[in-house]
Amino acid sequence: MDVIKTGMKRNTPLISDSNNRLFKKIYRDRFLYMMILPGIALYILFSYVPMYGIILAFKKYMINKGIWGSPWNGLSNFSFIMGKADFITAFKNTFIISFGKLVFGFPAPIILALLLNELRNRYYKRTIQTIIYLPHFLSWVIVYGLFFNIFSSSIGVLSKFLISFGQEPAAILGNPKYFRTIIYATSIWKGMGWGSIIYLAAIMGIDPSLFESAIIDGANRFKQMIYITLPSLKYAVILLFILDLGHVMDAGFDQIFNFYSVSTYSVGDIIDTYVYRLGIVSGRFDLSTAVGVFKSVLNFILLLTANKVVKLFGEEGLF
Amino acid sequence: MAAYKRSLGDLIFDVFNIVFLGIISLTMIFPIWNVIMTSLVDVGEYYSRPFILWPKELYTMSYRYIFIDNQIYNSILITVFTTVVGTLYALVITTMLAYGLSKKYLIGRNFFLILIFITMYFSGGMIPYYLLIKNLHLMDKLAVLIIPAGVSTWNFLVIKSFFSQIPESLEESAKIDGANDFIVLFRIIMPISLPLLATMALFWGVSFWNTWFPVMLYIRNPKFYTLQYLLRRMLVDSAGNGAMETLSRQAGIGVKDKLFDEGIKMSMVVIATLPIVIIYPFLQKYFAKGVMIGSIKG
Numbered sequence: 001m002d003v004i005k006t007g008m009k010r011n012t013p014l015i016s017d018s019n020n021r022l023f024k025k026i027y028r029d030r031f032l033y034m035m036i037l038p039g040i041a042l043y044i045l046f047s048y049v050p051m052y053g054i055i056l057a058f059k060k061y062m063i064n065k066g067i068w069g070s071p072w073n074g075l076s077n078f079s080f081i082m083g084k085a086d087f088i089t090a091f092k093n094t095f096i097i098s099f100g101k102l103v104f105g106f107p108a109p110i111i112l113a114l115l116l117n118e119l120r121n122r123y124y125k126r127t128i129q130t131i132i133y134l135p136h137f138l139s140w141v142i143v144y145g146l147f148f149n150i151f152s153s154s155i156g157v158l159s160k161f162l163i164s165f166g167q168e169p170a171a172i173l174g175n176p177k178y179f180r181t182i183i184y185a186t187s188i189w190k191g192m193g194w195g196s197i198i199y200l201a202a203i204m205g206i207d208p209s210l211f212e213s214a215i216i217d218g219a220n221r222f223k224q225m226i227y228i229t230l231p232s233l234k235y236a237v238i239l240l241f242i243l244d245l246g247h248v249m250d251a252g253f254d255q256i257f258n259f260y261s262v263s264t265y266s267v268g269d270i271i272d273t274y275v276y277r278l279g280i281v282s283g284r285f286d287l288s289t290a291v292g293v294f295k296s297v298l299n300f301i302l303l304l305t306a307n308k309v310v311k312l313f314g315e316e317g318l319f
Numbered sequence: 320m321a322a323y324k325r326s327l328g329d330l331i332f333d334v335f336n337i338v339f340l341g342i343i344s345l346t347m348i349f350p351i352w353n354v355i356m357t358s359l360v361d362v363g364e365y366y367s368r369p370f371i372l373w374p375k376e377l378y379t380m381s382y383r384y385i386f387i388d389n390q391i392y393n394s395i396l397i398t399v400f401t402t403v404v405g406t407l408y409a410l411v412i413t414t415m416l417a418y419g420l421s422k423k424y425l426i427g428r429n430f431f432l433i434l435i436f437i438t439m440y441f442s443g444g445m446i447p448y449y450l451l452i453k454n455l456h457l458m459d460k461l462a463v464l465i466i467p468a469g470v471s472t473w474n475f476l477v478i479k480s481f482f483s484q485i486p487e488s489l490e491e492s493a494k495i496d497g498a499n500d501f502i503v504l505f506r507i508i509m510p511i512s513l514p515l516l517a518t519m520a521l522f523w524g525v526s527f528w529n530t531w532f533p534v535m536l537y538i539r540n541p542k543f544y545t546l547q548y549l550l551r552r553m554l555v556d557s558a559g560n561g562a563m564e565t566l567s568r569q570a571g572i573g574v575k576d577k578l579f580d581e582g583i584k585m586s587m588v589v590i591a592t593l594p595i596v597i598i599y600p601f602l603q604k605y606f607a608k609g610v611m612i613g614s615i616k617g
Contacts, residue, residue: 025426031500032419039416040431042469046451047438053447067450112343115336124337130603131344134351137595139529141551145588146350148554149357155581157353160369189346221329246440254532258555272445279446280536292444303440 057290070286077290087291089266090274094295097183097256097270098248104184106244109195110233114225116196117203132193143190144258147182148173179264187255202236203229238315245306249299271295351596358382358586361577381582385590390541390549395590397461398528398546405465405527406520412469414478414516418504421482439472452537463537464530464545471526474519481515482508521602525595546591553587 026033052067057077059070081087112132119125135143150157151172159169172178210228219227253272260268271291279288356371361378364371385391420428442448457463485508493503509516531547538544544552 022426025424029422029425029500032422032425035415035500035504036419036431038412039470039475040434042412042467043435043438046448046467047442048434050443050447050451051441053443053450056447056450115340118333118336119340120333128340128344130600131347133603134596134599135347137525137599138592139531139547141529141531141547141554142588142592145550145554145584146354149354149581149585149588150350152581155365155579157370160366164369193347220326221332257532258551275445280449285446285450289444289446292446296441296444300440 053289054293056286057293059286061284061286077286078294081287081291081294086265086269086274090269090271093267094249094251094270094272097180097268098251100180100184101187101252102241102244102248105188105191106241108188108192110199110237112192113196113199113203113233114229116200117229118221129193132196134193135190136194138190140190140254140258143186143255147186151182173259174261174263176264176267179260179268183252183255183259183268186259187252190255198236198240199233202233206232234315238310242303242306242310246299246303248302249295351592354585354588358582358589360582362579362582363577365579365582378577378582380578381586382590384578384583385586390544391590393542394544394546394549397543398530401461401464401530401545402524402527405468406523408465409469409471409474409523410516410520413471413475413519414509415504416470417475417478418482418500418508421479423483435472435475449536458537459539459543461543464527464533464543468527471523474522478512478515478519481512485511517602528595550587550591553584 056067056070058072058074059067060073060077061067062070065071116125116128119128138146148156153159153169153171153173156169156172158172162169172182206228211224214224214228249271251270251272253270253276256268256270257273257276260273272295275288275291275295278284278291353371356374357365358381359378360371360374361376361380364375364378368375419425420431422428443451452458452463452467457466489507489511490503493507498506529547530545531551534543534545534548535551538548
């Protein structure tokens with residue numbers, strides 16, 4: 001389709017050959033460019049343009065002057081929030097909850113996939129799968145509603161049970177002692193079914209002859225699981241683990257925001273919820289943006305570190 | 320699979336496995352069933368029975384109370400509208416994006432892919448985004464729930480990866496016959512990608528249906544409250560127990576009607592969840608396959 005100009009009509013062509021080829025290619029694909037235009041425009045508008053707002057982290061925001069006119073104050077926003085107890089609490093909680101979710105929550109879908117794989121009855125397996133995927137589709141508002149009905153100290157099912165046995169109703173939902181446990185438990189409850197899909201897909205992709213030769217060698221199911229199934233999941237596990245680490249500073253805003261309350265800020269407030277209250281509710285745009293920037297930078301460093309560590313172990317990283 | 324002697328250990332494990340997975344499934348069902356039951360009993364029966372398997376007396380007042388006010392009709396309308404329109408909108412935009420960027424010969428492709436990839440890990444943050452919405456004058460407008468949600472990176476990657484697996488011969492023969500890229504995409508590629516696209520549509524649908532946080536941030540007008548946001552206000556913001564019972568007195572409903580806060584709230588939960596729970600079993604077989612396709616290819 002590309003016609004190479006031989007320059008017969010002129011001594012020197014007005015446009016160089018390679019440029020001409022370039023424009024011809026772009027023209028040839030003009031419809032493709034039209035197709036990607038709306039999507040790219042959305043990314044630029046809603047993902048990149050807001051990045052400009054990051055400069056607020058380095059300014060002292062004055063409403064009447066707007067973002068542009070507000071004066072710079074260097075890193076003083078950062079040094080200010082570093083000293084605030086609320087920030088330190090949120091920072092600490094973010095790490096604790098994120099790592100808690102990793103430790104408790106990451107293995108759950110894997111174990112579930114392994115167990116599901118051992119089921120012999122196809123109908124039972126499919127029924128179980130149908131049921132366990134469902135919580136993933138519920139919003140955290142709904143999930144909170146579900147667990148509120150169970151654990152509320154005033155009207156929850158648990159409390160009704162305890163009362164009927166003559167016990168005191170337990171204060172669970174607003175109780176700092178149980179908050180993180182509830183977060184881990186509900187997070188697993190909601191996500192493990194869905195999370196098991198990827199691992200199940202990987203397991204189904206294992207070459208059956210591997211199992212057959214293992215059986216001939218006398219391996220029982222347990223040994224088969226350890227020496228064949230688990231290693232085949234290695235790539236998926238590493239990939240998903242790094243992906244999770246890449247969001248370790250997120251810690252689940254939607255969930256925390258629905259479950260936490262003033263009484264559980266001390267154990268449950270995470271960076272994102274803190275930013276929400278500081279920025280949207282209290283209107284401290286400059287400070288809260290600084291917190292957000294701090295979080296992003298830290299997140300990125302952690303992601304790079306995790307990637308590097310994985311590569312050191314000889315595995316393929318994310319990049 | 321080669322047969323081998325099933326030992327006693329195997330049998331024990333199988334039994335344990337069946338029971339264990341059964342219990343896990345029950346923990347998923349129990350909270351949902353519990354809420355449905357709470358919404359269908361009156362205050363007396365609720366407190367007299369710790370655990371309700373089935374109502375002794377079916378009580379629909381909790382639901383009827385919600386439908387007295389016009390707000391619920393508004394929210395249902397808004398939620399259905401944003402879900403349907405939003406899903407179609409996102410599906411078209413993201414599919415076009417995925418198709419265009421699945422072509423390795425497109426000049427600038429890598430640039431655009433990196434552009435998108437970076438956004439997975441970097442963003443301006445909540446506050447700059449909030450300020451952007453303000454500056455775009457999208458505050459308190461229904462469009463704010465739809466327009467920014469036009470692309471989902473995860474869905475984009477799955478669709479793109481699927482498209483790259485489609486043999487080029489299909490497209491080439493169509494182009495020889497004079498088709499341009501749009502015709503190829505909409506008349507040829509999309510029909511054969513239907514299971515995957517249906518799965519993606521389901522994901523988007525659920526995502527739009529569950530929208531509540533943007534409403535909380537950007538919308539003041541109750542006319543635009545989505546169901547989830549309405550639910551959240553009832554669950555979290557309601558001024559303590561008894562508030563709704565007081566309101567119901569004002570609406571002319573007497574004590575004899577045996578309404579109670581929790582019943583009303585749980586009815587709202589059911590209303591907000593019902594479409595998902597109903598449609599879900601029918602679509603489950605589609606998306607399980609769709610996700611597997613996506614995850615293997617992706």
